[in-house]
Amino acid sequence: MALERSDVEKVAHLARLQIEENDIPEYTRNLTSILDLVNQMQEVDTGDIEPLAHPLDATQRLRHDEVTESNQREHFQQNAPATEAGLFLVPKVIE
Amino acid sequence: MHxxxxxxxxxxxxxxxxSSVELTQHFLQRIDELDSQYNSFITVTHEQALAEAKAADEIRAAGNAGKLTGIPMAHKDIFCTNGVLTTCGSKMLSNFTAPYDATVISNFKKAGMVSLGKTNMDEFAMGSSNETSYYGPSKNPWDLNAVPGGSSGGSAAAVAARLAPAATGTDTGGSIRQPAAFCGITGLKPTYGRVSRWGMIAYASSLDQGGPMARTAEDCALLLNEMAGFDPKDSTSLKKAVPDYTADLSKPLNGLRIGLPKEYFGEGLSAEMGETIMAAVKEFEKLGATVQEISLPNTMLAIPAYYVIAPAEASSNLSRYDGVRFGHRCEEPVNLEDLYKRSRGEGFGKEVQRRILVGTYALSEGYYDAYYRKAQRIRRLIQQDFLNAFNEVDLIMGPTAPTPAFDLGSNTEDPVQMYMEDVYTLAVNLAGLPGISVPAGLINNRPVGLQILAGHFQEAQLLNAAHQFQSATSWHQLAPGAGQ
Structure with a gap:
């Protein structure tokens, strides 16, 4: 199954990933060959086989509703590219 | 000492x-003198290591030392280490100082172990050669023209070159076992859920598992004793008591049943590799084990299933890198979408971008059932193959990788060709089983790894078999020329 350039551009947009113009042909080829590889799965009839999500079929554990974390805002925001008054700064969203 | x-x-x-200070100084000095050849470390924490070593010596002087107090080791740069740069081999995190310790790191700290620094790796653990690292490839100490394997390539190279007695690794599709094989060391991937993933930067959450890399099975057992255990902070961690993994090391192998999957010895395996592995299997027969052929009929389906599940989970996990809260941010974004797109486009390398694209495609509207669901159904078939086999045999053996370490640059053109390298290791992660790679020979002076697999939570049995093999052979004692 050959992908088109526009398929790659669409997926890149969905992933919010800017890809270089020059890289698009290579990615289109790569993704086509990866999808050819994974499409080998379609030859197998998996009819009523239950999908496996956790190798030991464990389910999500519940815990008591207790406060376990303390506020470490300043500590965590040391890694932030831009903050002000304890808030993360982003470009203006609403005009 | 090294x-x-x-x-x-x-x-x-x-x-x-x-003393621990002397030992730590010795390894730091070796790293400073030799690592420019191997590029196995991204960060070396000289001062912190010496402070930890001094503290360990004081604990010992006070009579409170544990078994591993004062032993230095290295950590794959995928584990968050409080106050230390944690890059995951990516430009995206090249400015990220972890604000907390991963559970694995705090477990080793509690044991009194000393951290020498953080090792090189494929970017976000996506690669089989260490060539996708933003910090440049690590080199194989056996041959500087060869890759050390990946993604835990820096850890394997550092241990092989005797720059650290041991290191942590993580294994999503073979990332502990394959570099251990390529660098002639011992590497254990535990059962999924055995070792906490908290603070271990996520690639594919249903497959990722941390484990020890060292020179012997005995050392891996000592390290796993500290690493393993239930962690309430990891929702997929399993509540199961941790045995003493060193307790069974000396058990004789009489009556042990070994299965050789015919699919692992067929097409794609060189005669030389087949002979080397069979010679290792013969050693187990000498030790009292019996050998029979088995079949894992869905082996080849592991590659397509893995290359849906891993990228799909990666595309979801890596959506957290948005240029807002931490990590790389582009210059002068014009709006929020531009901020996301350029920060991610600049911060991620090509292999990571490829896998995000594949994963996003597989999860996009209309494709979920055909790709992700389908892969999860195949995943159960693959696991069933193993469970059936373990009704007949105790352990499964085969090569860890189809070839010894390949040359740098030889596999980077076609990603699919590189993916095929992982044929013997991927299925193990899909099934959540434990596996170990032990040195079993040399081909053209490049190490060969024997992979041994066991049922869920049978790490002690794996380590017992590996230790008995190492008591009868000396492949694990060979050091690369440059390390002697």
Missing amino acids: NKTIAELAQGLADGEF
């Missing part, structure tokens, strides 16, 4: 032959 195993170093510390 040729001693952890078990021997622990004895030396206990006997007062040397």
Whole structure:
């Protein structure tokens, strides 16, 4: 199954990933060959086989509703590219 | 000192032959002198290591030392280490100082172990050669033209070159076992859920598992004793008691049933590799084991299933890198979408971008059932193959990788060709089983790894078999020329 350039551009947009113009042909080829590889799965009839999500079929554990974390805002925001008054700064969203 | 195993170093510390400070200084000096050839470390924490070593010596002087107190080791740069740069081999995190310790790191700290620094790796653990690292490839100490394997390539190279007695690794599709094989060391991937993933930067959450990399099975057992255990902070961690993994090491192998999957010895395996592995299997027969052929009929489906599940989970996990809260941010974004797109486009390398694209495609509207669901159904078939086999045999053996370490640059053109390298290791992650790679020979002076697999939570049995093999052979004692 050959992908088109526009398929790659669409997926890149969905992933919010800017890809270089020059890289698009290579990615289109790569993704086509990866999808050819994974499409080998379609030859197998998996009819009523239950999908496996956790190798030991464990389910999500519940815990008591207790406060376990303390506020470490300043500590965590040391890694932030831009903050002000304890808030993360982003470009203006609403005009 | 650098040729001693952890078990021997622990004895030396206990006997007062040397102090932890002396030991740590020795390894730091080796890293400073030799690592420019191997590029196995991204960060070396000289001051912190010496402070930890001094503290360990004080604990020992006070009579409170544990078995591993004062032993230095290295950590794959995928584990968050409080106050230390944690890059995951990516430009995206090249400015990220972790604000907390991963559970694995705090477990080793509690044991009194000393951290020498953080090792090189494929970017976000996506690669089989260490060539996708933003910090440049690590080199194989056996041959500087060869890759060390990946993604835990820096850890494997550092241990092989005797720059650290041991290191942590993580294994999503073979990332502990394949580099261990390529660098001639011992590497264990535990059962999924055995070792906490908290603070271990996520690639594919249903497959990722941390484990020890060292020179011997005995050392891996000592390390797993500290690493393993239930962690309430990891929702997929399993509540199961941790045995003493060293307890069964000396058990004789009489009556042990070994299965050789015919699919692992067929097409794609060179005659030389097949002979080397069969010679290792013969050693187990000499030790009292019986060998029979088995079949894992869905082996080849592991590659397509893995290359849906891993990228799909990666595309979801890596959506957290948005240029807002931490990590790389582009210059002068014009709006929020531009901020996301350029920060991610600049911060991620090509292989990571490829896998995000594949994963996003597989999860996009209309494709979920055909790709992700389908892969999860195949995943159960693959697991069933193993469970059926373990009704007949105790352990499964085969090569860890189809070839010894390949040359740098030889596999980077076609990603699919590189993916095929992982044929023997991927299925193990899909099934959540434990596996170990042990040195089993040399081909053209490049190491060969024997992979041994066991049922869920049978790490002790794996380590027992590997230790008995190492007691009868000397492949694990060989050091690369440059390390002697």
